[in-house]
Amino acid sequence: MLSYRKFWVKPIVFLVSVLFFYSCSYVHTAAHADNKVTYFESLQKRLVSDGFDEKEIKAFYNAPQADFETKGVSRYFMHNEGKLNYGQFLKKGPLERARIYMKKHKTKLAEAEKTYGVNGRIITAILLVETRLGTYTGKSSVFNILSTMASLADTDIRNMLWKKVSGSTRLSRQEFEAKAEKKSGWAYKELKAFLKYTNREKITPSSIYGSYAGAMGICQF
Numbered sequence: 494m495l496s497y498r499k500f501w502v503k504p505i506v507f508l509v510s511v512l513f514f515y516s517c518s519y520v521h522t523a524a525h526a527d528n529k530v531t532y533f534e535s536l537q538k539r540l541v542s543d544g545f546d547e548k549e550i551k552a553f554y555n556a557p558q559a560d561f562e563t564k565g566v567s568r569y570f571m572h573n574e575g576k577l578n579y580g581q582f583l584k585k586g587p588l589e590r591a592r593i594y595m596k597k598h599k600t601k602l603a604e605a606e607k608t609y610g611v612n613g614r615i616i617t618a619i620l621l622v623e624t625r626l627g628t629y630t631g632k633s634s635v636f637n638i639l640s641t642m643a644s645l646a647d648t649d650i651r652n653m654l655w656k657k658v659s660g661s662t663r664l665s666r667q668e669f670e671a672k673a674e675k676k677s678g679w680a681y682k683e684l685k686a687f688l689k690y691t692n693r694e695k696i697t698p699s700s701i702y703g704s705y706a707g708a709m710g711i712c713q714f
Contacts, residue, residue: 532561538643539681541554545688553688558634558699562641565593565705567658569642569676570669582621591617594626620711627711636698639687640708642680644672 533554541547553559581587595602595617602613620626644650651673655666664672691698703709 510567511663532644532650533559534642535647536640538680540685540688543685545685549692553698554640558637558697560634560637561642562633562705563635563643563654565638566641566645567654567661568705569661570654570658570672575690579622582618587621590626591621594620623708623713624711630709630711630713631703631705633703633707634699635687635701635703635707635709636684638642638703638705639680639684642676642707643684645677646681680707 537550537554540550548700595613599613602616605611605616606613616627624630645654651670654667654673658669659666662669687701688698690696691701701709708714
């Protein structure tokens with residue numbers, strides 16, 4: 494009888510472990526889904542009230558790719574532009590790559606200068622600093638970043654984010670509030686323009702990637 498029980502112990506333990514793993518995964522997924530609904534609920538209502546199709550908006554925010562970018566947006570409140578090493582772009586390697594880029598795209602740069610009045614060297618310098626001449630445009634979902642920033646118009650969401658960044662930001666609570674309010678207004682306008690653009694070009698919003706601040710493209714505008 495004892496040996497019979499031993500025979501079943503390992504399979505039962507394994508089965509229980511598997512069930513526990515999947516139950517935890519389900520709880521995590523469900524909680525994640527609930528968080529998305531909570532974080533973006535007021536934002537979705539604003540978008541719909543501003544004329545966006547309700548079904549499309551719900552589909553965008555219920556998609557698996559949609560996420561509240563706590564980590565990405567938190568960097569915006571900890572980022573110090575003045576501490577960046579811009580001297581790196583004055584070294585021989587980057588400058589040589591910039592010269593090669595200008596030579597390769599001479600015609601296009603001349604056309605841009607003629608059309609918009611911006612010198613080709615300035616355009617190249619911007620591209621060099623922002624995206625290494627278009628070779629690195631970012632890994633953050635622009636849709637998620639803009640949505641997260643826009644949702645900071647909600648006081649409860651700002652409070653949640655402050656708890657995340659308060660220990661690592663140089664900003665006071667008052668400065669954080671002012672910056673969050675200003676940035677949420679900017680992000681909402683950008684989000685609306687972004688959704689109109691992706692709709693016009695038949696692009697899935699979640700497929701475009703950029704910086705943690707919501708910038709995209711080779712110029713990061």
